[in-house]
Amino acid sequence: MLVSVQPGEPMKVMPAPSRRNAAAHPCEQCFQSRFCLPIALPQDELACMRDIMQATVRMHKGEALFEAGQPVSKLYSVHAGSFKSVVGSPDGRQQIVGFHVAGELMGLESFAMRTFATDGVALEDSEACEIDVGTLERHAAASPALLHQIHGLIGNRLACAQQNQFALGSMHAEERLARFLLDLSQRYRARGLSPDAFVLSMTRQDIASYLGLKLETVSRLMTRLHRDGILQVEQRRVRITNRDGLTALLAPPGH
Amino acid sequence: MLVSVQPGEPMKVMPAPSRRNAAAHPCEQCFQSRFCLPIALPQDELACMRDIMQATVRMHKGEALFEAGQPVSKLYSVHAGSFKSVVGSPDGRQQIVGFHVAGELMGLESFAMRTFATDGVALEDSEACEIDVGTLERHAAASPALLHQIHGLIGNRLACAQQNQFALGSMHAEERLARFLLDLSQRYRARGLSPDAFVLSMTRQDIASYLGLKLETVSRLMTRLHRDGILQVEQRRVRITNRDGLTALLAPPGH
DNA sequence: CGTTGTTTTGATCCTCATCAAAACTTGTGG
DNA sequence: CCACAAGTTTTGATGAGGATCAAAACAACG
Known part of the structure; x- marks a missing residue:
């Protein structure tokens, strides 16, 4: 599902704070097919997407794309593979609060917050597109359509979290x-x-x-x-x- | 905790779709002390708050401020009393996903969504300030500071929902x-x-x-x-x- | 002051957790 | 390529935490 890693870089499978491999730019699909970012914009505003999505990162199974407590500067759109969002407690217990497959956004829960609230861990070798929060906010301020779409995504996520609460509490x-x-x-x-x-x-x-x-x-x-x-x-x-x-x-x- | 209802209007305690009593304008505290709306803005932008918060509604115990499935046009800031957010399932079961006391915002989970995902029900006789979503979005588009604060509130709510998931699943x-x-x-x-x-x-x-x-x-x-x-x-x-x-x-x- | 809703307490049951071990899969190094 | 090690999944036996059923004590309300 993922192209093989370039020779010379040893592949660590265990969760490690090792730096991940970042490509220079996301694929064309990201802009054309809404595959990477589930946002639809009028034609004349599509250009800003190129600005927002700056790089593709490759993660190995078990590696963390971000970790709880880290300052938030990027959101991530899953391009290939899949991830889990994990919340931990001081005593070491942890619970998965969401899964993310290709085409879905991660880190939204941390939008506009100083720090991530969850770990974002790859379930398999995966790719994600980096989205700079500052750039996104700047564009959103200029484009009501974009802002509205983002709010819709966040609203969906919140509704989803509430459904999860229902499931865990009542089912x-x-x-x-x-x-x-x-x-x-x-x-x-x-x-x-x-x-x-x-x-x-x-x-x-x-x-x-x-x-x-x-x-x-x-x-x-x-x-x-x-x-x-x-x-x-x-x-x-x-x-x-x-x-x-x-x-x-x-x-x-x-x- | 709530001023008594004017005579002549019978007080229904049971949940009823009866129309609630709306005052013409929110209290001064809402602007002065951040009591009603947990948002801090620079002095020169404070004026827009008057625009955003348009009316105060009084709810009786058990009445719904909004109901799941209704189109969203207002958010609500609890001014006095308290509310619960309830999600229901087709088979009639329901679960409370949050409580809201004075000074807290309700309906955020539905921001930018077409319809509410929960019922907002008064736990006691209560008052809430109505916030028009359209007006809020318009002001937010013009004020990065306001927009950022709103995003912070939403982020907090999402983080809170995830903590709840942890509690329900692991505790x-x-x-x-x-x-x-x-x-x-x-x-x-x-x-x-x-x-x-x-x-x-x-x-x-x-x-x-x-x-x-x-x-x-x-x-x-x-x-x-x-x-x-x-x-x-x-x-x-x-x-x-x-x-x-x-x-x-x-x-x-x-x- | 009776009616209704809320809270407490007890007895029993059931779902799911825990403990344990074997079958199976995957990755690693010789 | 095979053998070993580690991780994952299945299955069984047993136990505990919380649900369920039941009823009485208590508070709120008209």
Whole structure:
């Protein structure tokens, strides 16, 4: 999914503060197809996108694009691969609060804040486009359309976080997993990929963390959904074979 | 806490779509003391606040200031009393995702979105200042300082939502309650009120919903904290008698 | 002062966590 | 290329935290 690293630079897979490889400019797709930045602008304002998106960074699996506490100067748009947003507590526990696949924006939660609130960690070898916050704000001040789009993105993110709160607080384990899979499916569809068959880029542990469960529970639930003919699961390959059955899990009889 | 309603208008306590009582203009405090709108601007830009904050609405306990699905045209700043933000699901379950006391902004999660994502319901008889979104956006476009402050507020709200996700997904019941009480305490302190003694404006049921628990569990935990000498609880009056003990609950030995 | 909603407390149950171990996958170095 | 090491996933047995069911004490309200 990612072009191989140039020879000479050893590939560290463990999370390390090592500096990442930055290309000089993002790909043309970023401007043409809205693939990198989910923002639609009138033709005559498209030029500013070139200004906003300044570089592409390549991350190895497990590396952090940014870390909680760091000053915010960039946002990131996922160009290839996928990332997770992780919040940590002083006592060392941590929880995943979001996943980001290609075409989605990361770091929005930290927009206009001094420091990042989460770690942004690559789930696999990935690429992200850097977006300078200052430049973005400058352009946004001049373009109401751009500003409005950004606010829409932030609003969506907030609504999403509230839905997550609902899921974690009110849903049972099986419902949470069903919601997670349907959400992922929907996002792949938005990317133009198959909504029924996809490969999970995160471990059972990651899914469990996101859903407020333990990895054994997630594994058991996957197995159960497979047995019930709702999914075909083999390792990280998933195929939704009975979407209605999966959807039905969201409104359990007990409530 | 709220001036009495004028005679002649019957007071409905049950949640009803009845129209609320709107005063012509917000109080002077809103501009002078940043009490109503937690935004600080340079002196020469303060005038626009008068433009942004157009009216004060009075809500009775249980009434909805706005409802999920309604088109967004106003934000609200709590002037007196308190509110809860509630998300609902198709099957009728609902969960509280936030509380708002005087001096805090509501509806931010819906900024720049077409429709509200939550219900905003008064926990007691309350007052809120209406803020016209269009006017606010227009002023923000002209004032980078104002825009930056708004983004900061939104960023805070998002960070808060992520912390809630962490709490719901990773914390035990007792920790969640401790966090809730300390958070509330901190917000009362920010208002200039006592951080140690306050009156909960929400029911046990509300607290339980917010924390992803059942009301019986919340009640039992309150009793336990009282027995352990950490709190004095009688009905909704709470006094924190051992803040260190309360804080210590946030980092349990088991983890 | 009865009605209704809120809170407390008790007894029991169930979902999911925990502990444990084996099957399997992936990456590494000889 | 194979063998070993480390990480991931599955499955089982057991336990605990919090939910559920039930009812009484208490406060608020008309």
